[in-house]
Amino acid sequence: MTRREIVDWAAAAAEDLDFTAARRWLEENTGRKAAGYLPVYAPREVVRACGMLPIGVHGGGDRLEIIRGDAFYQSYICHLPRSVVELAESRRLDFLSAMLFPATCDVIRNLSGVWQLLYPQTYVRYLDLPQVPDRDLAAGFWREELEALARDLGEISGRPATEASLREAVDAGNQARALVRELYRVRRETPWNVPTEELYLLLRAGELTPLEEFVERMRDYLTACQAETGRMRDRARVLVVGAFCEQPPLGLIQTIERAGCFIVDDDFLLGNRMIGAEVELEGDPLGNLARAFVRHAVKTSTLYEGDPAGKRRAIRERVAAARADGVIFASASFCDPALLDRPMLRAGAEEAGVPCIAFQFAENTGQFQQFREQAGTFADSIKLWGGAL
């Protein structure tokens, strides 16, 4: 496939609110099952090991008209749950046999309860991610949770996870994460060659298609990037922080980059690279997965930071690693994790002389002029007066 064809494939998958690729996969073999998961992090390896297709449920973005969903949520709650309920109420999620709700925030936690009440035919599991700083205690607890999840999903799929299937799934997850990390590296090194719009569409497609297909497309895309390096451009390099759960509309990502910025690191769809290192393949797969999460989960607002200086240091380290000139705090409106973290992160960045701006969006934001002006002015100021010291 050519690069254009890969991006078109990704766009088609990412924008498909009927989940055609997943439905097609289910129809290919009788008895196949799929499990949906909400952001930020779900252990997709366990889903795969039970023979099920993991599907990211990231809302309807700006392409879904909310007809029923607004009746379920007050105006001061973020947009994501209403569009997820809209997807369900319009029967677009009826192919999912299970729904997993990670411990991202109270809205997603309570959405698990809404699901239990509204859709009792669907298996619902809340994923209580380990938060305590004691790694052994945390990993032990999380392993037990993973084992319970594997047991339940095995019953649903009729294909209980085995040590071999879990190891295969962990290996596949490692491969996918390595490709995602490589894509981020290439963009960081040559951002003019990997527009974030394309990166985002690829990652979003990866949440909605079988892993093998995603891996193949990612490899092809990376190969294509090597072949066409693009024309180097000089723009402000920015780190976009805070959009780890409710996703920004594609137009917002395009707007930031068209306003004179290169996004060189971000939180979009963070779950696909939440574990920042390879998961061990030798030994107990669930134990390995649990330990990998506890030891190598990337620092994000949904997890407790045990080190008092950790928040401020983490943002500076991200800026340095990405060689970013500035930080854009882009949070979904009413997003508790992102908005409560912002003062700490911003203080950490500004202490180091890193310029910052902040704005809020909703997944269905349709007007981008204000963002263009803010991002454009930010890029100009960086170019005129310098970025991170």
Add this chain to the structure above:
Amino acid sequence: MSEAEKDRSMLLQKEMLAAHYERLEAAPETREPVVYTFVPGNLTELIRAFGALPVLPEINALQSAMRGKSQAYIAAAEKAGHSEDVCSYVKCDIGMSTAGNVGPTGTRLPKPDLLLLSYTGCYTFMKWFELLREQYGCPTVFLQVPYQADGSQTPVQRSYVARQIRETLIPTLEKATGRRYDEERLRENLARSAAAEEDLVAVLQSAKKMPSPIDAYFGAVYYVGPIFSAFRGTAEGVAYYRALREEVEERAARGEGPATPAGRLDRQKWRLVVEGPPNWTHFRDFWRMFAEEEAVVVASTYSKVGGTYDFGFRHDPSDPLGTLADYCSGCYTNRNLPSRVEMLERYVEEYRADGFLIHSVKSCNSFSAGQLTILREVERRTGVPGAFIESDLVDARYFSAANLKNRLESYFQMLEARRAGSGT
């Protein structure tokens, strides 16, 4: 409500709280260690077993709001970069601490020796103490209480919490207070908790009587005050709940209703069940809206946010760490939505409620997210009509008296029409 209209227990509680705040102010001199922690999942018996004094930031925030101080604190926090969209308790607390940490009663609050982050039923707690830690620079200890996602606490969850208490919290408390863990002292505190809980439950369940001698929402704020804050496991707490119970039983024997801002509510036209926390900036105005309609609240979920006792749980001195895990797990906002619906359904039926009302607050997603589904489900199961009103905890910008009054009046008119139609 004038001083004369207040119940004896209210005055007693006022004295207890004032003494506690004075003791806190003196802590730097008396060298009593101070531990900040949250209401849901508070381990007061354990904190007290180390001779430490608890400070509950939510209590400070709501008390500040009741005294008209919260708006300035929130404005200060927003000016410092905190979003308008997030919890107003957090902003009120941060604003208060940056303004000199003068507590709601006018006494200065001491800096914490330890932040005990009991992560129970509320995501925001985690961020709140990450933020406070920046201001105080003191040690923080984290307790993760798993969510009752399937309606009960699993053995794995219970063991996880008990192990954290034993292996992390207790050593941290020993270090912060300079005192050794004394399990016998903890058991004694837990026994006192159980005694107070027994009396509290008797008070709350007195609302099954007609007329109800208590208001189980606005009035219950006072009733749960000591047990949700600093006094669980103390002799003062036991004495308070015994006195409260006697007072309520005397009132019930006389066939009287509770004191309200509109006077004593002996004539009770409407019996309501309420879900969600109250508004604190206009607490008495809000209560008056109900009392003037002769509506008494007979059961509420907010009065279970710091512990759910009316379905049988009591602290058990024979299993000190296990019982603390059970307590934390059972706090209302740590329960999943189907459990909340079941609780409300039971309240509507057992307390013979005429109506069911949700007061949704902008600040609190732990309560608010999913409440519209709860409303529909409780209505469907009980056949009792529900109503939905909105404001905030301590941010007065979101309290619209006219709007709330209109909605409540319409609701009561609807209940009236329904009653007339059914001939009851």
